[in-house]
Amino acid sequence: MTSARPSTVVLVDGHALAYRSYFAISSLTTSRGEPVQAVFGFARQLLRMLRNGNQQVIVVFDAPAKTFRHEQFEDYKAGRAKTPEDLPKQIDRIRKLVDLLGLQRFEMPGYEADDIIGSITRKAEKEGFEVRILTSDRDAYQLLDDRVRVINSKEELLGPAEILEKYGVTVKQWVDYRALTGDASDNIPGAKGIGPKTASKLLQDYGTLDKVLEEAQAGTLKPKSAQEKIAASIDDVKFSRELSCMVTDLDIDVALGVPRGTVDRDALLNELRDLEFNSMVRDVVAIVGSGDDVTATVPAEPDAVKIGEWQTPSEGVVWGYRLKREDDLTAELLEAATFDGETARVMPEVDLSEFVGQRELVGVNAKALATHLLIRGVDVRPGEDPMLMAYLLDSGVTNPELACQRHLNHPWPDQAAGRAVAGARLLAVLPEKFDDLRRKLYDDIEKPLSDVLAKMEVRGVRIDAELLRGMSVAMGARLTDLEAQIYEQAGREFQIGSRDQLETVLYDELKLATSKKTKLTGKRSTAVQALEPLRDEHPIVGLILEHRELSKLKNTYLDNMTNLVNPTTNRLHTTFSQTSVATGRLSSLNPNLQNIPIRTDTGREIRKAFIADPGFCLISADYSQLELRLLAHIADDPKMQEAFKEGADIHRRTASQVLGVIEELVTTQQRRTAKTVNFGVLYGMSAHRLSNDLKISYVEAHGFIERYFAAFPGIRAYIDRTLDFCRKHGYVETLMGRRRYVPEINASNKNVREAAERVAYNMPIQGTAADIMKLAMVRLEPELSNLGARLLLQVHDEILVEAPESVADDVADLIRREMTDAFDLKVPLGVEVGVGPNWFDTK
Template identity: 60%
Template sequence: MMPAPDTAVLIDGHALAFRSYFALPPLTSKSGEPTHAILGFMRQLTKLMKQTSNQVIVVFDPPVRTFRKEQYDDYKAGRAETPSDLPAQINRIRAIVDAVGLPRLEVNGYEADDVIGTLAKKAEAHGMNAVIVTSDRDSYQLLTERVKVLTSDFKLLGPADVLEKYGVSVSQWVDYRSLTGDASDNIPGAKGIGPKTASKLLQEHGTLDEVIARAQDGTLEPKGAREKILASLSNVYKSRDLSCMVTDLPLDIEMATHAGAGDPATLDALLTELDLGSVRRDLEALRSGEIGESTPVAEPASLLREVPQAEWRTPGEGVMWGYLLSREDDLSAELLQAATYDSDVTRTAPLEFEPVEQESLETTSSPEEALFEEVASNKKAKSKAKPKPEPLGHVNEAEFVGQREIRAAGAKALATHLQVRGLKIEPGDDPLLIAYLLDPANTAMPAVSQRYLHARWPGDAAGRAALSGQLWELLLPQLDEARLKLYYDIEKPLSQVLARMEVRGVKLDSAYLRGLSGAMGARIQTLEAEIHVHAGHVFSVSSRDQLEAVLYDELQLETGRKTKLTGKRSTAVAALEPLRDEHPIIPALLEYRELSKLRGTYLDPMPNLVNPRTGRLHTTFAQTIAATGRLSSLNPNLQNIPIRSAVGREIRKGFIAEAGFTLLSADYSQIELRLLADISGDLLMQEAFQTGADIHRRTASQVLGVDENNVSIEQRRAAKTVNFGVLYGMSAHRLSRDLGIPYADASGFIDRYFETYPGIRGYIDRTLAFGREHGYVETLYGRRRYVPELVSTNRTVREAGERLAYNMPIQGTAADIIKIAMIRLDEPLMALGARMLLQVHDELLVEAPLGKADEVAELVKATMMGAAQLSVPLNVEVGRGPDWFDTK
């Protein structure tokens, strides 16, 4: 006869199932039922059942509200939503536990923690040890020399460990939690009292009641802690009520007994239905006393495709695509012919190119033409000083000068090379643009060549030219009518507009930017010193590992998320932002990060990228990067200069107008919301835009049922957040965090939003259904984005695909509209002596002669507003100023 168990293993069923859900990649049975949480749970369970001295008891939260939820409705409201496919797996786990023959407890009105607390006390009363399997730190109040918590890495944690890590005893744990709170359970604590302060106060005064008494009689030090506790006193008491476990429930269970026989037939049927053969083997090995590790489950291949970086993004062998106009590389024959193609010209050998004199260059005052003249002059001098014999295969310049367009893969990059050297050649047909319209995953010629010709992209000029021609002939017929129109009416003419914008550049006030960099550097040093003071010692703030140790080990801040690859506690901005109010080191650290990034990305590099001949910065606009059709900006990336932060906006002061000119900024106002109203067909939202209403105030009024004139600032802010957030799949959890409101309020707001605007829910549903059927979604103009993730069995991948799918038609149509406006504006602006300089998201930056600024502003506004005919009007805001900042 087996001896009676001497250790009660108390498993928090929901906690272990939740942990198992994220520990394994998504897995399904043959019938498609998710099983990864079940598999992970059973692997841990069989490990714990292996020891015959263990009495394993599984405890679950009941399906009804608990007494804590009845007392405090916002209890645990801050928790992330349970994954939609987890509850069904938990029900399966319940059934398997019963069939195995283990005790399973659920007590209505009480949480699993309370049942576990009672069982731990019962185990001690029977002379047993107890091991608690949970992720809830409230269980630390139960710890004794006989009661331990089993951590996720299978280490036992006892009273001494709590004292060492947190600086408080087990008997002080509830008091400690009452002061610090717990964001995961929405336990408020005392606002502003962090772990170190709470620990210090309890070490000095022993109990929470004594700390409160000292605060009330004015003797508690420091003064700041005293004021924070008194200001949060009701929350402190509330937190203590929520944190205290019940340990005296009347449970009908016999301790120190082995598992029952269970129901083998039901167990076998369950494991067969769920295709959990490895679990069956583990359980059979348990019965035979030969349990071993299950065979690891291979992680399924991701459906997300990796596309190699475009070759032109990195200067490299042979050709440098995306040429930096701030550099003065010589124009070689290999570069010139790297991707040009013509069915009547055969190129078979390396070629040299020596420009001949041009007598026809016009002299103007524009910076780009001044550059042309100087470069052409230098080339003439070189040609005269060092005449070269004409080599085999020499290309006569007339072959290019006589052409208006150059056909090439990456034609715009090649055309800008020629333009800055005085050759009036524009980008023409481009197979890369065709490939991009076929599938926006086609962002680089090496990938396109491999995909459609099953050939490597050659390193030699002649080979590249030949493959470019083949790809043109192959891919053009594959475009449907809508995408042919996109090519000929938008992408090809846009490449010519962008080439001119790249060559023009934009004038920078380099002295201002260097001064701003110096001031920012001084602020960064001050912040670094503050961070060291908050940490209590000097460390490398830029070291991820050192920062992790300071934040989570030394300061004991809550760890919200771990990185997927390493499992380490995240120090990314997204993980730190929710901790902003937890400790003063966090806001200092976030500001330090922001300033360091701005300085390193923009302020220091940009003055060095100014072309010395033009005094202007020449960025490169990439047409084939973003899957939505939006333009990207490279070297430097001007699209990412932040405009929401004051510091980011300061950088825009460094972009200035040429003497005699002013800058005009024209920005589509709320274009994505207007497109959402049009495409969704929601009549209420359309009516708001048609009547010129404040859409955010109108939304708040409609959703909350208040008079529009009485909408508060907070209510309008919430409506604005949801209006824009719905396009990106904003969850109630995210809205709760962003607005600092209870989760229930955030969830209710989103529900009422879709009830108010049913057309938007209909649009999302229609778009997802179309995407699942056809494999792609598209803009109003027929631009496609393929979304294979929509039918993924991986829930995380699938939901990310859904957000992409219903966002793309809106964002992609906005991109198409501003491209149309740019094409229509190009020649009329030049006729007025004005020039388009930059395109950033929904904004155009134009340089206009001072005497014609009003006329230019009127032209730009009218053209942009008329770029598309929708059921709601497009609105454009135009501002002007001597620099980009002052145009707003």
């Protein structure tokens, strides 16, 4: 195929796009088990660019050898995280695809991809081309001008104006800016203690780095705090500038203005089929030409209105739609379409009357569309949903893109018509993959639960917005007071929210005991778990931890929730997701109510703002120690089962069993240790972690854990047999058959493997807890409705119900009965029920 000379050169940073694709797509493998998510994401992006015949695409990679910067600086890029072990082979596959597509590919020993990109950019500009650089590396900003733009990881087009607006510096000042701020990912030091705002202000005031350094050496740089820091870091800053400068004059034999070289079409198509990327065949054919042997294997385009080969035996119509934001109940419905097995009908201007008379909506993520309509007065419910089916077959499939790729081998379409067709195709193939357990999970739990959740989302929960605003004002005043105390303890002002500045204050200036440097950044940790053990070393630590907690509460919950209250209903309408969490638990969005803190007094206070309507009360019901009861059942440990059957204090009983102490003589500390181990054992709690959490010696912590497993041998046996099963089959299941694949269980990397092992033996417990809660909600919804009550929220192992005050006792009894009887275990399910005018007072 021939085409006109391209006017734009697109330079792709190969490693950057491979990494982005790797982490953007959850684990994706071929039927042979070969990981290919990075290859898939990279190829999809590449083909999208190649459709534009006005662009020439060139791909650049880092060479495997060290660069001249490593020779200058041995620790260059030493702070970067280790490359995932399954990524290098995928990058080799990507290189092969690039070559098979006939694209020019460059890598040069001794130089980085950045240097090649810089050199080709300047050459292309001289020859009159526009240049677009696809990269996540900000070093490329130094190349920007009227003809050169960067396409960043958010697919935003950045030029000089955008850099000036975002960072406060010009493109010509970019290298100077990087020299001052440094770069943790490349281990470039910069000036210690100089952050982005200060660096930007200095360059605005003094123009160039040379002038800044000149003033610093003369002792006249302002502000004084910057003077001291830069004067102490002059050599580091100069070296950082040298490391940050791209090479732009490499002699590269690049042919510009040529769309691509010779393409071995058959070898390319065979490679795509070997990767099982059959959905990309049509794109490739459109780009490189086709042969008679190709067209017969290409499925119809998903966004086509006439479908033909995609006929499906599903009954009725399947809906496809596009919402502006799917986790926002106020979002605009952009487009809807139906597919009846032969023809897709598009409704570009959606009229709600189109939906009147529909009893159920069938399609991918049917709940979101049903909720959109319900809140606007259209009485409809979510029906068959292939997304729920795909999620039940593998709980790692958490979005339509993965469902389509896994089961149809094509991408999730962009338009409503294509989505309707894709939904129909999924409905045609997924039910056949169900076994009896997953069929029952779908029919008895997930599908009816989507209807329950849609009603909950529409109901929302009443919020006392004035109370939230008052709490926010009070918390703001406390934060101001804390800031003053922190500055007094530190002896100076600094940005408390800046981890780098906090690190300097704590470890360099106040000389607190230094924690180990983190593997990822090479810096000393300022995380909560690192600071907690230092509370007694200096008063500033407690103040900083309180400031951090209150800032999060104020910004994330008090202020955010106030803004999200619907002014018409005075209620907060969150969105529940059934398919976001691999354990099967529900998540909530906009806002995320799952994360409202309940372990601190201040966090619990927020629940006072969740109130009942006049004449109603709130009832909360919480499964008591649900995961421990499930552990006793699944591990079949006699002693733990006995404790629950007798209604004993499980943590006191555990301490008694482990330490050989009469229950009545168990101390508060001993009970606390037992409680920590009881809840930590299924999350792989180590003796080191137990020692830190409880401030006890490592020997004492290690001994307690060893005696714990000796006292409850069924738990160790459960862990061992679960890991054996997972290593053999590659997945684990809940009691009800919810399945989670754990492909890393046999990884050669110890850290990856051990993390996978923790997932494997935790999933049957946590996943079954999620199943039981969902089953209880499905059973409760119609019964509550009969009493005039309504289910409002589900958070962790707890539900919140709004009920008429006149029937509060009846509703409480009903909830306790249904939740207790939801599932039969070898130990009784415990449920704690409370009633109050607000959520806080139900406890």
